Amino acid sequence: MREYNTEILSVGTELLLGHITNTDARDVSEMLSKIGVNVRWHTVVGDNPARLAACVEIAKGRADVIITTGGLGPTCDDLTKQVLAESFGLRLTENAAEREGLYEYIRTGKDFTPNNFSQALLPEGCSVFHNRWGTAPGCAFEAEGKIVLMLPGPPNECVPMFREYAVPYLKKLSEEQIVSHSIRIFGIGESAVDQIFAEEMNAMRNPSMAPYAKECDCLLQVTAKAKSEAEAEAMMAPVIAHVKERLGDVVYGIDVESIEEAVLPLLRERGLSFAAAESCTGGDVARRITEIPGASAVFAGGCVTYTNEVKFRLLGIDIDLIEENGAVSEPVARLMAERVRAITGADIGLGVTGLAGPDGDGVHEVGTVFVSMAVEGETFVRELHLGAFRTRSFIRRMAGNHLYDMMRRWLTGLKL
Amino acid sequence: MREYNTEILSVGTELLLGHITNTDARDVSEMLSKIGVNVRWHTVVGDNPARLAACVEIAKGRADVIITTGGLGPTCDDLTKQVLAESFGLRLTENAAEREGLYEYIRTGKDFTPNNFSQALLPEGCSVFHNRWGTAPGCAFEAEGKIVLMLPGPPNECVPMFREYAVPYLKKLSEEQIVSHSIRIFGIGESAVDQIFAEEMNAMRNPSMAPYAKECDCLLQVTAKAKSEAEAEAMMAPVIAHVKERLGDVVYGIDVESIEEAVLPLLRERGLSFAAAESCTGGDVARRITEIPGASAVFAGGCVTYTNEVKFRLLGIDIDLIEENGAVSEPVARLMAERVRAITGADIGLGVTGLAGPDGDGVHEVGTVFVSMAVEGETFVRELHLGAFRTRSFIRRMAGNHLYDMMRRWLTGLKL
Numbered sequence: 001m002r003e004y005n006t007e008i009l010s011v012g013t014e015l016l017l018g019h020i021t022n023t024d025a026r027d028v029s030e031m032l033s034k035i036g037v038n039v040r041w042h043t044v045v046g047d048n049p050a051r052l053a054a055c056v057e058i059a060k061g062r063a064d065v066i067i068t069t070g071g072l073g074p075t076c077d078d079l080t081k082q083v084l085a086e087s088f089g090l091r092l093t094e095n096a097a098e099r100e101g102l103y104e105y106i107r108t109g110k111d112f113t114p115n116n117f118s119q120a121l122l123p124e125g126c127s128v129f130h131n132r133w134g135t136a137p138g139c140a141f142e143a144e145g146k147i148v149l150m151l152p153g154p155p156n157e158c159v160p161m162f163r164e165y166a167v168p169y170l171k172k173l174s175e176e177q178i179v180s181h182s183i184r185i186f187g188i189g190e191s192a193v194d195q196i197f198a199e200e201m202n203a204m205r206n207p208s209m210a211p212y213a214k215e216c217d218c219l220l221q222v223t224a225k226a227k228s229e230a231e232a233e234a235m236m237a238p239v240i241a242h243v244k245e246r247l248g249d250v251v252y253g254i255d256v257e258s259i260e261e262a263v264l265p266l267l268r269e270r271g272l273s274f275a276a277a278e279s280c281t282g283g284d285v286a287r288r289i290t291e292i293p294g295a296s297a298v299f300a301g302g303c304v305t306y307t308n309e310v311k312f313r314l315l316g317i318d319i320d321l322i323e324e325n326g327a328v329s330e331p332v333a334r335l336m337a338e339r340v341r342a343i344t345g346a347d348i349g350l351g352v353t354g355l356a357g358p359d360g361d362g363v364h365e366v367g368t369v370f371v372s373m374a375v376e377g378e379t380f381v382r383e384l385h386l387g388a389f390r391t392r393s394f395i396r397r398m399a400g401n402h403l404y405d406m407m408r409r410w411l412t413g414l415k416l
Numbered sequence: 417m418r419e420y421n422t423e424i425l426s427v428g429t430e431l432l433l434g435h436i437t438n439t440d441a442r443d444v445s446e447m448l449s450k451i452g453v454n455v456r457w458h459t460v461v462g463d464n465p466a467r468l469a470a471c472v473e474i475a476k477g478r479a480d481v482i483i484t485t486g487g488l489g490p491t492c493d494d495l496t497k498q499v500l501a502e503s504f505g506l507r508l509t510e511n512a513a514e515r516e517g518l519y520e521y522i523r524t525g526k527d528f529t530p531n532n533f534s535q536a537l538l539p540e541g542c543s544v545f546h547n548r549w550g551t552a553p554g555c556a557f558e559a560e561g562k563i564v565l566m567l568p569g570p571p572n573e574c575v576p577m578f579r580e581y582a583v584p585y586l587k588k589l590s591e592e593q594i595v596s597h598s599i600r601i602f603g604i605g606e607s608a609v610d611q612i613f614a615e616e617m618n619a620m621r622n623p624s625m626a627p628y629a630k631e632c633d634c635l636l637q638v639t640a641k642a643k644s645e646a647e648a649e650a651m652m653a654p655v656i657a658h659v660k661e662r663l664g665d666v667v668y669g670i671d672v673e674s675i676e677e678a679v680l681p682l683l684r685e686r687g688l689s690f691a692a693a694e695s696c697t698g699g700d701v702a703r704r705i706t707e708i709p710g711a712s713a714v715f716a717g718g719c720v721t722y723t724n725e726v727k728f729r730l731l732g733i734d735i736d737l738i739e740e741n742g743a744v745s746e747p748v749a750r751l752m753a754e755r756v757r758a759i760t761g762a763d764i765g766l767g768v769t770g771l772a773g774p775d776g777d778g779v780h781e782v783g784t785v786f787v788s789m790a791v792e793g794e795t796f797v798r799e800l801h802l803g804a805f806r807t808r809s810f811i812r813r814m815a816g817n818h819l820y821d822m823m824r825r826w827l828t829g830l831k832l
Contacts, residue, residue, distance in 0.1 A: 014628065015442075015445075015458065016445055016455040016456065016458065017445060017455070018441075018442045018443065018444070018446025018447070018448070018449055019446070019628040019630075020442070021437055021438070021439055021442040022437070022438055022441065022442070025438065025460070026431075026434045026436070026437040026438070029431075029432055029433060029434030030435070031434070032434075033433045033434055039433070039434075040432065040461070040462065040467060041432075041460065041461055041471070042432065042438070043457065043458065044441070044458035045456070046456065051456060054478070055457075062470070156807070212430055212433075212435045213430075214435075221433075275726070276720075278699075278702075281703075281706075282703050282705070282706025282707070282711070282715075283694075283699030283700065283701070283702030283706065283720065284699065284703045284706075286694075286698050286720040287697075287698050287699040287700045287703045289698070290697075290698025290699065290700075290720070290722065291698070291808070293773070293775065293808065294775075295698070295722070296722055296723060299698075299722050300722060300723055300725070300726050301719065301720045301721045301722040301723060301726035301730065302699070302719070302720045303717065303718070303719055303720075303730070304692075304699065304706070304717045304719070304720070305717045306702075306706065306711070306712055306716060306717040307712060307716055309760075309761065310691070310716050310717035310760050313759060313760055313761060314719070314760065343729060343730065344725075344726050344729055344730065345725065345726075345729060357709070359709065391572050392707070392709065394572070
């Protein structure tokens with residue numbers, strides 16, 4: 001396959017002011033890496049025709065594929081189509097179907113002004129990407145040996161349009177299929193994973209493998225190129241099996257986004273539910289599972305017991321016991337898991353109490369967290385020291401990862 | 417003031433693969449816009465010396481200030497210092513204090529390998545930014561008429577280091593002070609705000625004002641340049657007063673990051689606490705307040721009642737009443753707020769039940785949410801229709817915003 005060096009050129013002053021994050025570049029890059037397209041550069045430039053034109057010239061000089069995001073809307077700030085068309089010597093012509101579509105949009109009564117019709121102007125001869133998620137169409141054209149794709153900026157338009165139109169468009173350019181899997185790991189860090197596989201990874205060409213750090217866990221990305229998807233899968237299967245064999249039970253899933261996403265089906269298959277009593281995580285353990293559609297099949301609910309009084313009122317944990325042991329202690333964590341399990345009637349009860357910082361309690365170092373899991377007849381408690389130098393949100397997320405990991409291990413019969 | 421056109425050059429293949437989002441560029445841009453530095457370009461390039469060197473040449477050709485993020489760590493992938501030093505003809509020399517600091521780090525027993533000492537190599541004559549949040553120091557130097565700043569990539573190192581070292585460094589270059597305030601708004605959208613102030617904003621030069629959309633609310637950014645901070649503040653005061661007067665009670669705060677951040681001090685001043693009973697938000701209302709250090713002064717705790725059974729078990733809400741009215745209903749929302757208030761002993765009880773999607777319940781449209789607030793002697797309920805086309809996370813966040821807004825309004829004596 002020819003290597004398509006690709007540049008993503010995002011247009012929008014709001015990106016340069018830091019008002020929004022360039023998630024389009026991340027999401028488009030992720031989709032491209034999965035089909036084996038090499039993204040070499042991301043560029044962001046403001047709504048300024050001269051600076052945009054200069055960036056387009058740079059992109060033409062170094063990239064084979066130029067993907068723009070943003071600047072396709074109706075306001076005078078939106079200049080991407082004009083500047084790109086001019087750079088490639090193309091005229092903008094009105095697309096009848098798109099103009100008709102814009103008429104339809106008016107009839108539905110949404111905000112609309114005459115300059116909205118400028119969105120139906122597109123470079124002559126382009127492939128049109130109709131926008132079902134908003135009004136501005138995207139497009140693709142080939143000129144001067146370059147492939148240009150233009151997408152609107154709002155992520156809820158850019159991402160589905162890229163998936164639906166741009167990915168198939170780019171796939172057609174290649175005779176090879178590229179397939180990729182991510183092996184998700186919790187319990188050892190990226191540098192340890194790197195050390196284990198460094199030599200093998202250096203020697204691998206196709207399939208290839210590379211480690212990446214996520215916020216509180218890490219992954220190995222395995223990618224193969226072949227004539228068919230089936231062939232690519234067959235090339236990767238022994239690699240994935242080897243990694244799972246070598247790393248053992250720290251591998252929590254393939255192609256999942258988080259431990260909770262890996263745990264949800266394990267619970268569902270077994271018809272089990274869980275509940276959580278949270279102190280330092282403050283509701284984040286519950287939030288994470290309920291962020292996934294269908295969580296109600298496995299998640300009963302829980303308590304956020306942020307004060308000692310509420311630990312007594314909601315969970316019936318004796319105030320004297322809390323004062324004697326401290327709120328951040330093994331006995332309190334144990335009781336939180338047991339009580340929330342009993343009160344909600346869930347099969348598994350989780351508890352978490354600790355110091356997320358920045359302030360300490362004069363007894364424990366920031367980052368000290370007790371996580372617990374109560375099941376029929378048994379309660380497990382882990383004492384964690386997540387690092388006094390860590391941020392509050394890291395400590396909260398890592399504590400949650402340990403809870404989901406405890407459930408995963410128990411559900412699959414692993415050592416706790 | 418001389419205009420410093422600035423480019424942020426982020427180095428890291430993981431950004432181009434879409435494994436992580438370039439939040440550094442966003443955060444650094446936001447801090448720069450507040451001190452009046454114009455960010456004109458963001459560039460991302462991988463861990464490739466030739467491509468990085470080419471990007472540095474482009475940046476030197478168009479920018480006055482070049483800020484790099486990433487690529488300062490000890491592994492062979494981390495090439496930023498070498499490439500930048502070479503481009504400006506500077507040698508890398510070992511910084512004794514930084515080397516000593518790395519020795520200290522080893523003594524604390526953390527993972528460490530000899531190649532970590534490469535982090536003490538810095539361009540000759542640079543100002544060193546000592547990294548208290550990690551190991552790789554940053555630095556700044558001036559050469560060939562350009563100002564170069566280098567920061568490490570991990571956001572929890574890059575952001576505090578930029579705030580602590582880079583902002584004061586850049587401020588010293590200017591004789592003018594630039595001060596900025598954001599007026600945070602919930603209840604009307606960005607386009608409505610834009611329409612109200614469009615003419616005024618077009619006519620304003622210094623101070624200037626611009627509207628920005630955030631995920632579930634919006635803001636007006638007011639910025640002034642003057643000889644002193646006091647003078648800049650004096651120029652902005654009447655503008656801010658005018659906006660507050662014109663928009664009225666939809667302004668929820670100045671220079672706060674979220675409604676919960678505005679509500680926390682209102683509760684603390686009055687010595688009041690709240691608790692939350694959450695269904696569709698699944699713990700997110702609790703998570704949001706507890707993300708802020710010091711939340712325990714105002715947040716007692718709460719329940720996540722994700723199933724009808726748990727609504728009964730934790731809150732004592734009658735199953736018959738739930739089945740009769742539906743879990744997504746005004747009476748259930750009302751009881752959730754009242755019961756969680758009674759059970760926790762908090763001064764204010766919040767309740768939220770609704771459909772966050774993507775699946776409906778056959779009765780209500782996705783996006784239908786009832787939010788409620790119980791105070792001594794009175795309970796308020798709002799029925800929301802947040803839009804069937806909205807994402808699950810938008811609906812959950814927006815429902816939470818309404819709850820925090822209800823508290824804010826009640827606490828400040830506004831119409832509910």
